[in-house]
Amino acid sequence: MRKIVEKYCEMPAPIKRPLWRLWHKLLIRFDKDTRAVFLNYGYHDEETSDRLHLKHEDEPDRYCIQLYDVVASRLPLKRKDVIEVGSGRGGGASFLTRYYSPRSYRAFDISADVISFCNRYYNVEGLSFHKGCAENLPVKSGSCDVVVNVESARCYKDINQFFSEVKRILRPGGHFLFADMIPPGHLSKIRQSLQDRGFHIREQLNITKNVVTALVLDSARREQIIQERIPGFLAKSFAQFAGTRGTERFDAFNNGKFEYWTFQMENRA
Ligand SMILES: C[S@@+](CC[C@H](N)C(=O)[O-])C[C@H]1O[C@@H](n2cnc3c(N)ncnc32)[C@H](O)[C@@H]1O
Numbered sequence: 001m002r003k004i005v006e007k008y009c010e011m012p013a014p015i016k017r018p019l020w021r022l023w024h025k026l027l028i029r030f031d032k033d034t035r036a037v038f039l040n041y042g043y044h045d046e047e048t049s050d051r052l053h054l055k056h057e058d059e060p061d062r063y064c065i066q067l068y069d070v071v072a073s074r075l076p077l078k079r080k081d082v083i084e085v086g087s088g089r090g091g092g093a094s095f096l097t098r099y100y101s102p103r104s105y106r107a108f109d110i111s112a113d114v115i116s117f118c119n120r121y122y123n124v125e126g127l128s129f130h131k132g133c134a135e136n137l138p139v140k141s142g143s144c145d146v147v148v149n150v151e152s153a154r155c156y157k158d159i160n161q162f163f164s165e166v167k168r169i170l171r172p173g174g175h176f177l178f179a180d181m182i183p184p185g186h187l188s189k190i191r192q193s194l195q196d197r198g199f200h201i202r203e204q205l206n207i208t209k210n211v212v213t214a215l216v217l218d219s220a221r222r223e224q225i226i227q228e229r230i231p232g233f234l235a236k237s238f239a240q241f242a243g244t245r246g247t248e249r250f251d252a253f254n255n256g257k258f259e260y261w262t263f264q265m266e267n268r269a
Contacts, residue, residue: 013156013157013158014157016155016156016157017110017133017155017157020110020111020155021110021111021112021113023241024111024113024114024117025113026234027089027114028113028114028117030229030230030231031225031229032229034089034121035060035225035229036089036225037061037089037090037091037094037121038061038064038065038088038089038091038092039088039089039151040064040067040088040092040150040151041067041151041181041211041214041215041243041260042063042064042066042067042211042214042215042217042218043063043066043067043069043070043207043210043211043214044063044066044210044213044214044217045066045070045210045213048066048069048070049062049066052065052066052069058095060221061091061095063214063215063217063218064091064092064218065091065092065095066214067092067150067151067179067211067214068092068095068096068148068150069095070179070205070207070210070262071148071150071177071178071179071262071264072096072100072146072148072177073100074203074264075146075175075177075264077096077100077101077102077146078100078101078102079101079102079103080102080103080144080145080146081102081103081104081106081143081144081145081146082096082102082104082105082106082144082145082146082147082148083105083106083107083108083137083139083144083146083147083148083169084096084105084106084107084108084147084148084149084150085108085132085134085137085147085148085149085152085162085166086108086109086110086134086149086150086151086152086153086155087107087108087109087118087129088109088114088152089114089117089118090107090114090117090118090121090122090129092148092150093105093107093118093122093127093129094122094124094127096148097124097125097126097127098124102126102146103126104126104128105126105127105128106128106129106130106139106144107127107128107129107130108129108130108131108132108134108137108138108139109129109131109132110131110132110133110134111131112131115129115130115131134149134152134153134156134162134165135156135157135158135161135162135165136161136165137165137169139169140169141168141169142168142169142170142171142172143169143171144169144170144171144174145170145171145174145175146170146174146175146176146177147166147169147170147174147175147176147177148177149162149166149176149177149178149179149180150179150180151179151180151181152180153178153180154180154181154182159190159193160193163193163194163197163199164197166197167197167198167199167267170267171267172267172268172269173266173267173268174266174267175264175265175266175267176194176199176263176264176265176266176267177262177263177264177265178262178263178265179207179260179261179262179263180260180261181211181252181253181258181259181260181261182258182259182260182261183257183258183259184256184258184259187259187261191204194263194265198267198268198269199265199266199267199268200265200266200268201263201264201265202264202265202266203263203264204261204262204263204264205261205262205263206259206260206261207260207261207262208253208258208259208260210260211253211260212250212253212254215243215244215245215250215253216245219244219245219250222239222242222243222244223239223242223244226238226239226242226244
């Protein structure tokens, strides 16, 4: 299992979706009173940390929240219609809705189990969770102002089809906020694919160092949750998934196998 998690990004596409569905089932089973509502590697810089005042109950998730914040905070979300694709356990959707007051926030994920978990767990005005696949979203054309996508696109069968879907559902002048780990050799292809679809890249940031710093600072908390919740024979697989210090996934950011990028884009006709 550990090898599967380690090599997930290189796995053939048809295996990726069932693996995610299984992973969500395991998480729902093991994390009974819900300590983990984020599934990303996090982000840290001093300026964000000083500026972002979190409620007491959100503090444990600070690094994962800071990743959502760096992706979304430079664009006003207030009174916008937002769609998130690949929302996982919903922590980011809940944070952005509570702190940035969009008019509506509809969050989509491929796993029916995680969607019903989120609809039971959260009660935030304007926020709703729906089952949907990134490459064929059950969303009307031209119906949203902002699309958020955090650490999910590398899982898709066809990332270009996902970009076409984002283009289809955004209103003209709308924004696409994207963050994920990318092998350095794929960066120019991804940029080209986005530009070919009419996205103007307003800002692109290589945040690899900030993600590694967050993982260093957050490793002890992640390890503790794994130790308390996960059966011993699966602990190494979950540590790999969580990217804690000493895992191949953590090392992949230091040895240049992956970089972590965020793009802010505008939908130009
Ligand atoms: C690493 S998690 C990130 C979750 C969340 N964005 C966060 O930061 O906590 C990736 C998520 O993408 C979802 N996912 C994978 N393939 C998908 C697809 N084709 N369509 C929609 N969601 C998908 C997975 O189920 C998982 O919840």
